[in-house]
Amino acid sequence: MSATPDPVPLLEIRGLGKSFGSIRVLHEVDLLLRAGEIHALLGENGAGKSTLIKCVTGVHGRDAGTVRLGGRDIAPRTTEEALAAGLATVYQEVNLLPNLSVAQNLYLGRQPTRFGIVQGAAMRRRGAELLRGFGLDIDLSRPLGSYSVAVQHVCAIARAVDAQARVLILDEPTASLDSHEVEVLLGVMRQLAGRGLAILFVTHFLDQVYAVCDRITVLRNGRLVGERACAALPRMELVRMMLGRDLEETVSGRAVAEGATRERIGRFRGLGRRGAVAPFDLDLHRGEVVGLAGLLGSGRTETVRLVFGADKPDAGRAEIDDRPVRLHSPRDGLRHRLGYCPEERKTEGIVAELTVRENIVLALQARRGLLRPIPRREQDEIARRFIRLLDIRPADPERPIGLLSGGNQQKALLARWLATEPRILILDEPTRGIDVGAHAEIIRLIRELCADGLALLVVSSELDEIVTYADRVVVLRDRVQVASLEGEAISVSSILHAIAEGDGAASADAGAAA
Amino acid sequence: MNNRNRLPSVTLAASALAMSLLGAAAARAEGLVVGFSQIGSESGWRAAETTVTKQDAKKNGDTVKIADAQQKQENQIKAIRSFIAQGVDGIFLAPVVATGWHQVLSEARDAKIPVILLDRDIDPADKPLYLTAVTSDSVHEGAVAGDWLVKTVGAKPCNVVEIEGTVGASVAANRKEGFDDEVKKQPNIKIIRSETGDFTRSQGKQVMESFIKAENGGKNICAVYAHNDDMMIGAIQAMKEAGLKPGSDILTVSVDSVPDMFRAMIAHDANATVELTPDMAGPAFVALGAYKSKGTVPPKWIETKSVLHTSADGDLQQVLDQKKDLGY
């Protein structure tokens, strides 16, 4: 519609302030969004991005400031009111109903009706057309839950955009998508921006920011750091704005493990489970980091769940310290001093309504047993120690963990297992959905833990990350272990090669992204 | 057949002659076969009704087949159909609800099997479909209780508290109506409080406790009327726990006449109870016999007697002995 830049901002946020109780989380933040632009909203965990979005879209009330849309003051009290005003939001966690069909999800609450009767066929036809615009050709009568998270995400975006939105807010939409799906999504965003939509894009992937965004607004600790044109902002400068300091360049290639003792802690032979992962062998040594790489769905999570005992293997055996052990339940894993930070933080990790302290002591308490409760003073001490050690923010052990940002929840989960003093620690996507600063910290922690003599088994999609810390990389493809790389042989390209096994075309793309 | 064994001296010819002479009366002696569709055994009274029915049948030399419906009408309908198929002489029915009987009772009429209702009535529209209904008059029960109280207190002023049955139950409404009407005629008697005790002991006790608290430690209360004995037994406990002497400090009158109430009266903890007889089958057997033998059509409603028992009676122990094994 209006390809020419409009001098009047479409969405104008001025002096927005917000407090929760006595804690001030937003200080007079300004944000200008112009029609037809893609605008990145960046900041570390706890910078106030989510709160800002929620204040604008009516999830939270605001304490100060104005929000003008198209020159008119708006103050939506619910997300429905925001949507009616033209503000659509898609969150990282898809807020749709997995047991309803795709079509029903697309048109929930605004189904096409005739004489009060829902027109199912019309709904599916329009929905199919809509999704094809996003490169998705699926059966709309099947339940949404039967499709991958990526598909669900695109559906959520399609639903939001179809509702005549003028502003689209995307809160980390790409966190759970693979590289192809990310490309599709970025394409869709460009297309929507071309139609005159203003898009506010919250993400942790700087590559994506530079690939699609026109402008960048950076927040830190609830304050506006600045707004820049994307083209005029070098990456290092952006990182400095976000962190308020210079980020250490990640060193590629890990210092050679000195002390060549290689004391073996865990030995797994022929461990497997039908429908999850084919039988595999794995050795874990003291002070060693083993990376587990592979595409989504390649069986990485399934592998580590078997190692920990979260799922019962139907083949193979496990040995700890050269003694055969039974690892058939998380309790078994805990007893043999294994720890496991799962990938699905919300559903498998945190207990949202319990406090940070309670979440941290949970596994330790489970290991000590019902009859030996950890005294409150010891709990406080443990919680404080890890809050300080891992820099969990806000540093309030009595805050329900559900109110913390993703990165801080992840740190608390790490603390839960570190408190049990494990010998083998399994981290499944420890840096997923976490900002740059926390990212670097988690990697630093992994190295430190390893130096303390832990055996670490880390699943990660970030190949360059794996390369920096892993002594050995096990590669999975289609639920089968296909390679084990060691020492000098570890590099992004060698891992990619193993994943693709000669079929280099796809991996070259992903390599470029990495 | 059994009769012949009991009469060994009578010759075959003589008995044949006697049978022909006595005609239908002989058929009576042979014994009727009756099907009884009982509601269930939800209360002691109902268990007693079942026991008494069996005793009555045995006394008359009749046979009774009892089907326990476990509170379900569909089970009762099934039982009646099975009785019809067996070709019984008559059907006794204690209906669990008032409606929905038209179809199955029509089937019984077509099969020429008379149906007698016990203890409860059904939809008046179905009146032509049954022979008679043997029930008590629960308004009258309340009136008997009221009458006893009026006579007992004479001209003295008397404040009465009333423990009602379950809200919405017709028995509760009727027993209230009968009692209240009787008592209202007397200017000296006043019903000062009335609450529901749900026909249970524990609620009866709790309600009485609150009455005692609300009425100056029970000093304002002269008599308590409960819609059934169970609630009264609970109330008696409440009075005792409050340091009152039921039966003398506070008069008691209730309805049902369960064995425990006789025990209470023997112990002078209670004054009076109006009997709801468990013997509904007795009059039913008589009516059925007369109808079968002589074709006598009984009146549409046979009302059982509402006998009053008081602690002054001399035969309390005998009545108790009779009642205690009936299954109350």
Place this chain on the structure above:
Amino acid sequence: MSAAVDAPPRRAAWRVPRKALPQLAALLAILLLDRAVSPQFFHVGLSGGRLFGSLIDVLNHGAPVAMLSLGMVLVIATGGIDLSVGAVMAISGALAASLADSHPLPVTLGAALAVGLVCGVWNGLLVAWLRIQPIVATLILMVAGRGVAQLITEGRIRTFSSHGLAWFGGGSVLGVPAAVVVTAAATVLTLALVRGTALGLMVEATGGNARASRLAGIDTRAMTVAVYAWSGLCAAVAGILAAADILGADANNAGLYLELDAILAVVIGGTSLLGGRFSIGLAVVGALIIQAMNTGILLSGLPAEFNLVVKALVVLAVLLAQSPRLKALGLRRPGARATGATP
């Protein structure tokens, strides 16, 4: 930073009374209302060595539901529900009444408690091992249990004359009715069991997120069986109290619909039916609120037909007072004052 670290203890000290405020206020309001309809409501005297008065009635008659709520609150905290407690009351009461006159008291009580425990374990196994939804699993015993009780009493009110068992209804300790003493002791025992061990944390974790709790090494199945077993045991005690109260077991009516009162007590006590955070003390307060209301209605002399409507309105008011949305409106000011007062 350091100020933020210092803050928690003060806030933790604040939280307990503030969380309990709506319930305690509701209880107080209802008691005052009772006082308004019945001037001698707060009067407590002595009768036959036993405290005597409406307030004592509230405690005494509230005891069975309070007993039930002690078990129910844990079950609900794990995200479950136990509909069978009323029927279990009937079974244990029936058994106690049947054995009381022919067996020594310890045997009678032991058998009644054991049967409750067995019922609870049965429920727990259905829920934890067979993965039957709690509402369905406990419905089985809710329906069948009363039948079992009727079999034991042969369908009539089974009276007994054992003084030992009767003590639980008419006895007292230093004037306090036995049922109140038993329930208070059970409350303390439950609190000790739950907060003195790690059970409380584990139950809250299980109810908050069962998958995460299992992965953290908590034996969620054993936990589930344990809370249903405790609920069965509490129901058995309630059954004994109910039988002792009327010196007989009434299989048809003992504990009838009390499961609903117990659930209501737990909900009034602020525990979510979705599981997670729970409060034992407030569940007991919830039971007292319900009983204070019942006693008040009886004292008021209001026609019986109004009882249920009045009850519903009061419950609605109490629950509304706890509604997060209304709380957000009402508590904003006190919250601000609290922060303002912090030097």
